Amino acid sequence: MIGKLKGTVDEIGEDHVVIDVHGVGYVAFCGGRTLAGLGAVGEAAVLLIETYVREDMIRLYGFASAAERDWFRLLQNVQGVGAKVALAVVGVLSPGDLANAVALQDKAMVSRAPGVGPKVAARIVAELKDKAPAFSGAGSDESFGLKREIGEGVAPAPIADAVSALVNLGYSREQAAGAVATAVREGGEGAASTVLIRLGLKALSR
Numbered sequence: 444m445i446g447k448l449k450g451t452v453d454e455i456g457e458d459h460v461v462i463d464v465h466g467v468g469y470v471a472f473c474g475g476r477t478l479a480g481l482g483a484v485g486e487a488a489v490l491l492i493e494t495y496v497r498e499d500m501i502r503l504y505g506f507a508s509a510a511e512r513d514w515f516r517l518l519q520n521v522q523g524v525g526a527k528v529a530l531a532v533v534g535v536l537s538p539g540d541l542a543n544a545v546a547l548q549d550k551a552m553v554s555r556a557p558g559v560g561p562k563v564a565a566r567i568v569a570e571l572k573d574k575a576p577a578f579s580g581a582g583s584d585e586s587f588g589l590k591r592e593i594g595e596g597v598a599p600a601p602i603a604d605a606v607s608a609l610v611n612l613g614y615s616r617e618q619a620a621g622a623v624a625t626a627v628r629e630g631g632e633g634a635a636s637t638v639l640i641r642l643g644l645k646a647l648s649r
Contacts, residue, residue: 444494444496445469445492445494445503446491446492446494447489447490447491447492448462448464448469448471448488448489448490448492448503448505449464449487449488449489450462450463450464450465450469450487450488451463451485451486451487451488452481452482452483452484452485452486452487452488453468453484454468454484455478455481455484458472458473458478459471459472459473460473460478460481460488460490460505462488462490462505469503470503471490471492471503471504471505472502472503472504472505472530473490473504473505473506473530473534474506474511474530474531474532474533474534474535475534475535476507476511476533476534476535476537477490477505477506477507477511477534478534480507490505490506490507491505491506491507491508491509491511491512492504492505492506493506493512493515493516495526502526504526504530506533508538510538511533511537511538513538514529514532514533514538514541515529515530515533516529517571517574518532518533518567518571520570520571520574521563521566521567521570521571522566522570523562523563523566524563524566524567527558528556528558528559528563531556531557531558531559532553532556532559532567534556535555535556535557536552536553536555536556540552540617541553543617543620543621544568544617545567545568545571545572546572546620547616547617547620548568548569548572549568549616549617550564550565550567550568551564552617553567553568599632600636601634601635601636601639602623602627602636602639604636605619605623605626605636605639605640605643606619606620606623607619608636608640609622609623609640609643609644609647612644614647618647619643621646622643622644622646622647623639623643625642625643625646626638626639626640626641626642626643626645626646627639629642630642
């Protein structure tokens with residue numbers, strides 16, 4: 444099984460790249476984010492690979508990071524999500540974006556991926572909410588849990604008020620939730636909403 448390719452970019456297509464490894468060209472199917480991050484033809488490239496072997500084909504899927512590959516695997520545990528849909532999702536959303544979407548139960552964010560309708564997006568955020576922290580690639584389980592509470596509307600009033608205030612200032616709900624989660628770590632769970640707003644704005648300005 445192939446786990447990694449290290450060579451030079453030979454060709455970049457709409458949904459794949461050909462990596463030349465010592466004269467042998469390997470076709471790896473990649474998401475949009477991974478393809479955009481590759482260099483021009485002739486430049487060095489490294490891809491982590493997930494190899495799928497079927498009776499009638501062998502297909503390689505390429506990823507820029509282990510976290511992205513882990514999400515690709517995890518997404519396929521959801522009913523109705525195969526390799527094509529999983530690749531589309533990680534092609535649009537980074538590991539951190541996916542973790543936030545699951546934490547906030549934000550199916551609209553997931554449905555930004557081509558081929559992912561509202562029903563599939565809803566299943567993804569619902570079925571992965573207890574599995575995603577280990578795959579977030581950023582932040583602690585504690586902050587992930589807090590963002591989930593915010594998304595489900597069960598966070599303490601000062602936290603909910605701080606998120607609402609940041610959203611009213613023009614930040615997205617995802618940005619506001621992440622900033623307030625950071626603010627809670629710095630100011631403590633008992634901090635007043637005014638303190639959380641101030642610390643949240645500080646986090647957003649970094």
